[in-house]
Amino acid sequence: MEKWLLPLVAVAVLLAVWHYSVLMTGTRVFPSPLSVWRGILELLHKHVLWADISDSLRRVVIGFAAATVVGVPLGLCLGWFPSLHQVVNPVLELLRPISPIAWIPVSIIFFGIGDPAAIFLIFLGSVFPIVVAAASGVSSVPPLFRRAGRNFGLTNAQLLRRVIFPAALPQILIGLRISLGIAWLVVVAAEMIAVDSGLGYLVIDSRNSGKRYDLVVAAMLIIGIIGLVLDSVFRLVERIRSVRWGFRHAA
Template sequence: MKPWERIALPVAAGAVIVAIWIAAVHVSGTTVFPLPQRVLAGTQELAGKGVLGSYVRDSLMRVGAGYLLALVAGIPLGIALGWYPLAARSFNPLIQMLRPISPLAWIPISIVLFGVGDEAAVFLIFLASFFPIVTQTMNGVKEVPEMFRLAGLNFGLSAAQLFRRVLFPAALPQIVMGLRIALGIAWLVVVAAEMIAVDSGLGYLIIDARNAGKRYDLVVAGMLMIGLIGLALDTAIRRLETLRALRWGFRHE
């Protein structure tokens, strides 16, 4: 794809969606769902009051805290489960039992444990991020071809050298994939958590605008801001995949 196409095609698609949006509002005659210009005015109103920046900051801080905790705990555990079969047989059934439970199902427990505040939201984001990171890391280590291990041993590598120079580089694509999946889920969960457990953030903005004054222009503005930040986060993690490919010699199409 040519460089200009990477920009022009998404912009063209966005213009089409906005046109459909405007047409749908006019054809339906709705007085509830706002036109794009009202959403833009609402966004400017929030920015002028200084609310938008603080809400974005609060949401990103919660995601960052929960995601970092999941990364610090999940990658070492995933490596251990992938490296040691006995550890996998011991802990994998428990992980697979807890993994399908929606993080939102933990909201009542998180409020009981931590109360209404940032800690409850961070706990939910941690849970949402932890399991994708653990499972992808574990699978990445387990799927390293046995010939890679044997070749490293034949070259006289110690266990630490084998991990650092063979297993970790080979498992890194799966690990980065887990990080990308976890980040997307974390961003989804923080919005839901903020609607219930805290009094700031983009999720709180949406529910407060709906309940306080039926300001659907602010509701849609919050939704669009969530989508734009999610796109930026996903783009950043995809850049990380590119750096990984360059560093370790993998080609990523």
């Protein structure tokens, strides 16, 4: 009961503080919770909210999936071959700290205004944490595991699939979860500049079209709620997959 009650109380307190802060300051710029709720209903009535949510989620899914397909195998290879990691790591550490937002002009030059530019930015923001997590997960597997696998006559491919990857899986999942959060952050920023739809575009368009700050805050809240849902779903999938993987290999 407390698991659900305490968060609901925290949300209620936040809404109360928000409401009375707007009331006491008398501001006409920052909207009240009721104004934001009316803004959400207006967006639903105009049939634009679900389309923007769908566009943002579609870009995140494509960019995150591409980052996973590239990042996990690359990280496994870097962790499996220390000499290769030594060669590639300086390049990774040079590119990794660069904010995906800094790549916006480059993405527009290469891809123009549209989905490819936003997806490219999501890919860049997501791929590096996945590569680092996968490489770190493989390199942190105790050497005893490898020796035991070789003693049982496993080939390199079998050793990687049946021993190394399961041992590194928890760290890989952590990297995927972090990357998903980054992807959701990046898509909002990219949509403010590189595309003309999505929740990020809704924020900037509401600001520019009559300074509708009620719609701006409504879009911000929806972005936060979807981010929370994505993280919760991923944590649930992470627990389910870990349990199933453990049972499969225990058998």
